[in-house]
Amino acid sequence: MSEHEKNLELYAKIRSNPRFAELTASRSRANMLLFALAMSAYLGLLLTVSLRPDILSASLSGGVATIAWPVGAIVVIFSWLLTLVHLRISNTQAETIAKIMKEAGL
Amino acid sequence: MSRRAIPTIIATSAALASGPALAEAIAAGGEKQPVNFTAISIFLLFVLATLGITYWAAKRSKSASDFYTAGGGITGFQNGLAVAGDYMSAATLLGITSLVYARGFDGFMYAIAFFMGWPVLLFLMADKLRNLGRFTFADIVSYRLDPTPMRIMAAVGGLTVVFFYLIVQMVGAGELIQLLFGLDYNYAVVLVGVLMIIYVAFGGMIATTWVQIIKASLLLAGGTLLAILAWSRFGFSFESMSAAAVAAHKGGKAIMGPGALFKDTIGAISFGLGATFGLLGLPHILMRFFTVPDAREARKSAVYAAGFIGYFFILICVLGLSAISIVGTNPDYFVGGKVGGALIGGGNMVALHLAKATGGDLLLGFLSAVAFATILAVVAGLALAGASGISHDIYANVLRKGQSTEQEEIRVTKIATVAIGIVAIGLGMLFKGQNLAFLVSLAFGIAASSNFPVLLLSMNWKGLTTRGALIGGLAGLASAVTLVILSPAVWTKVLGHPAAIFPYDNPALFSMTTAFIIAMIASKLDSSARARQEAADFEDQFVRAQTGLGAAAASKH
Numbered sequence: 218m219s220e221h222e223k224n225l226e227l228y229a230k231i232r233s234n235p236r237f238a239e240l241t242a243s244r245s246r247a248n249m250l251l252f253a254l255a256m257s258a259y260l261g262l263l264l265t266v267s268l269r270p271d272i273l274s275a276s277l278s279g280g281v282a283t284i285a286w287p288v289g290a291i292v293v294i295f296s297w298l299l300t301l302v303h304l305r306i307s308n309t310q311a312e313t314i315a316k317i318m319k320e321a322g323l
Numbered sequence: 324m325s326r327r328a329i330p331t332i333i334a335t336s337a338a339l340a341s342g343p344a345l346a347e348a349i350a351a352g353g354e355k356q357p358v359n360f361t362a363i364s365i366f367l368l369f370v371l372a373t374l375g376i377t378y379w380a381a382k383r384s385k386s387a388s389d390f391y392t393a394g395g396g397i398t399g400f401q402n403g404l405a406v407a408g409d410y411m412s413a414a415t416l417l418g419i420t421s422l423v424y425a426r427g428f429d430g431f432m433y434a435i436a437f438f439m440g441w442p443v444l445l446f447l448m449a450d451k452l453r454n455l456g457r458f459t460f461a462d463i464v465s466y467r468l469d470p471t472p473m474r475i476m477a478a479v480g481g482l483t484v485v486f487f488y489l490i491v492q493m494v495g496a497g498e499l500i501q502l503l504f505g506l507d508y509n510y511a512v513v514l515v516g517v518l519m520i521i522y523v524a525f526g527g528m529i530a531t532t533w534v535q536i537i538k539a540s541l542l543l544a545g546g547t548l549l550a551i552l553a554w555s556r557f558g559f560s561f562e563s564m565s566a567a568a569v570a571a572h573k574g575g576k577a578i579m580g581p582g583a584l585f586k587d588t589i590g591a592i593s594f595g596l597g598a599t600f601g602l603l604g605l606p607h608i609l610m611r612f613f614t615v616p617d618a619r620e621a622r623k624s625a626v627y628a629a630g631f632i633g634y635f636f637i638l639i640c641v642l643g644l645s646a647i648s649i650v651g652t653n654p655d656y657f658v659g660g661k662v663g664g665a666l667i668g669g670g671n672m673v674a675l676h677l678a679k680a681t682g683g684d685l686l687l688g689f690l691s692a693v694a695f696a697t698i699l700a701v702v703a704g705l706a707l708a709g710a711s712g713i714s715h716d717i718y719a720n721v722l723r724k725g726q727s728t729e730q731e732e733i734r735v736t737k738i739a740t741v742a743i744g745i746v747a748i749g750l751g752m753l754f755k756g757q758n759l760a761f762l763v764s765l766a767f768g769i770a771a772s773s774n775f776p777v778l779l780l781s782m783n784w785k786g787l788t789t790r791g792a793l794i795g796g797l798a799g800l801a802s803a804v805t806l807v808i809l810s811p812a813v814w815t816k817v818l819g820h821p822a823a824i825f826p827y828d829n830p831a832l833f834s835m836t837t838a839f840i841i842a843m844i845a846s847k848l849d850s851s852a853r854a855r856q857e858a859a860d861f862e863d864q865f866v867r868a869q870t871g872l873g874a875a876a877a878s879k880h
Contacts, residue, residue: 224873228866241869252446256599259439263595266432266581267588273428274580282565283579285428286640289435293633296442300626303445307622314870323872 230321240313247306255296262292361688362503362695369537369696373522376533380526387729390527390736391458391711392613397532399620403627405532406611408539409704410437410602410628411635412492413499413694416542419636420674423643424651427568427578430643432585434636436595440602441629449625450618451782452609454871455864459708460609460774461716464781467860469789469853471721476796478716480773481606485709486750487766488607489702489743491759493751496698502668503675503691509752515699516748522703523710524740528614531703538700541693543635549674549690550638552681553645564641567648573663578647590827597831601767604774607708618871639674646677653680706743713739761812764828768807772799772834780842782868785861788846788854795842802837806830 231237265272266285273285384390397405415437423430455463461477493512500511522530557563565579572578585591602608612621654660656667656676666672675694679687714736719727727735777796780787807813809825846854867873 221873224867225863227872228863231866231870231872232862237866237869241865244869248446252443255439255442255446259435259595259599260592262435263432263585263591264588266585267591270581278562280562280566281569281576281579282562283428285580286431286561289428289431290637293435293438293637296439297626297629297633300442300445300629304622304626307450308619311619318870318872 227318227321227323231317234317234320236313237317240310240317244307244310247303251299251303255299258292258295262288359504359684359688359691361685362691363688365689365692366504366695369541369692370518373530373534373537373696373699376537377522377526377530380530380533384525384527384529387458387715387732387736389529390733391610391707391715393528393532395614395616397614397620399615399623400627401532401536402611402615402620402624403631404539405535405614406608406624407628407631407635408535408542408697408700409607409611410632411539411542411697412701413697414491414495415635416546416639416694416697417499417671417674419639420643420646420677421671423640424646424673425670426582426584427572427574427644427647428580429582429584431640432581434640436598437602438629438633438636439595439599441625441632443599444603444608445622445625445629447779448603448782449612449621450871451868452612453615453618453621454868454874455782456609456613458610458613458715459711460606460778461712461720464777464792465720466781467857467864468781468787468792472793473789474716474720476793477774477777478712478721480604480769480777480796480800481712481716482709484604484766484770484774485606485705485712486746487762487769488605489705489709489747490750490754491762491766492698492702492705493747494754494757494759496695496702497751497755499671499698500695502672503694508755512748512751515702516744516751518699519702519706519747520741520744522699523706523744524737527736528707531700531707532611532614534703535700538693538696539631542697543631545686545690545693546635546638546642549678549681549686550641550645552686553649553677554641556645556649556681564645564648568644571648571651587827589832590829593827593829593832596835597764597767597771597829600775600831600835601771604770604772604778605766606712606774607704609778610708610711611704617874642674642677646673649680650676656680702747706740706747709743710736710739713743758816761807761810761817764810764812764830765804765807768803768830768834769800771831772803772838773797776835776838776842780839782864784843784846785858785865786846787842788849788851788857790849790851790854791842791844791846794845795838795840798841799834799838802834803830806834 273288274283276282277284277287386394388394419430419434422433452460452463455466459477460481461474464477465473493515496515497508497512500506500515501508522534554564557567569576569579612624615621615624650656650673652662654662657663658665658667666676668675675687675690678690714732718735719725719732773796776799777792781792806825807830809823810828810830811823811826812828814820814823
């Protein structure tokens, strides 16, 4: 049996494991949620810049510095923190995947 | 030297901005700089070190996998640095600093747009890329779809992006090196082309990766030092730095908030989407995700890369904002000593003048050398991505139907690298002094509208068929090219018509949407037996994408 055929057999086994369906569904939910959070933060900023620039031109601490800069930096930092969340979720999921693969006879 | 020359450097990063802002941002006053010995010494050191690495890498590059993906043995941290290096070009450092210097907060918004692709890349595809791909992103789109047409389309989409990018980088390199080192334009272009060929043809991905890692570290270190020196002038107070900037800038308080660049909402969204999703279709970036051993390291690389790039972009904005008062009020940096007139060396020189102002000739020399190193590393990455498209996709899989030996494939890669290098040198000379801003719009437009939709759908949507992918990908390509031609960047600025037919500089909102919709409709309408088989094959592809089972493993050294 070729390597490829062996893999096809394993794929079928893994697919038939109900926990695999569960895992991939929760994985794609997490990905979509993180994607939506990052894009809403960014598009929210972009739309505010475009439609209500006055909001962002408000003074930061009574001087000429505006809140626009820290808000921009927060969007960058927030999106990056989401990548850390993603890393943590994926590492937990990787353990489940390893178990599922073991059950399939790997 | 041509007055239009400087914008080409900034163009790489700046072209996606909407409106006439850039012309103003880059009031050119280009003249050749005196020979800078610190810069030349540091640069020579970099070249010697990287040639040493290339020699070492050449001995380790035996298999096709070594050549294309460094044997899959790069760690997540190393790859994070390397892929960030691929993205942080000289245009980023010089262009965005200048944009903030000229436009204030709008320049920061510009930088943020180019950051957002990184988290999105992680959430949507980083681990699946690694699990499904081997050498090129065409491997993924041809996984269950008809390989010959899919590979041809992916290779053409990839090569187009690579060549547009290369032209802009080569022209920018020639101009920049002429300015910084006092070297003639044509010599500079030849020098960059030849070094690029040596790195890639001999050292493959191993050498290219290490060149990129060294350069990214230098760039991050140099940028950090410069930002600290500049900000220390204001006692590390954001308010004092802002107050000084407002006092020095002719725009006054307005530069601290949103300005004209993003006023048009549709244009702003189209720009933002193009910058974000364009990243997910850049072949030289995607290729880096095949250099790590597994999906876990692929995810790590994206997290590190996003961290480095986010940090660097925020840093650059400190540079731009501080330069408004430090450089903008010092007659030494203006042509004829006229403050507010043209900057010496052109509008793109802000970061370098800031280095001179805060760290003297030594820091100026260091930063100039880093800028040169950056150009070299970026063109090397592009050349390798282009060469692998030609050898792995077109030669090995389309022409030889996978029957060629590894040695034949590697030989074709090397020949392709030399050919790409020579073509890049030729195009660099041919396009000297041209306004190339539209090429970057085109590169990002095609990446976001053709490469990205097909790649994303092929990995995630069971219903995608070969017919749908081809029609959708071509529709995205055609609409991106057409809209850029009808846009102000080409229709009015290059072709000289009075008004543009398509009012936005960035097509992504329209062309990317077109590609997705047409690919989905064409797939739904495809009721061939092949389409049913492709949907069935998705199941196995899905398991592999999720588990990495059957994915190309790392080779041991």
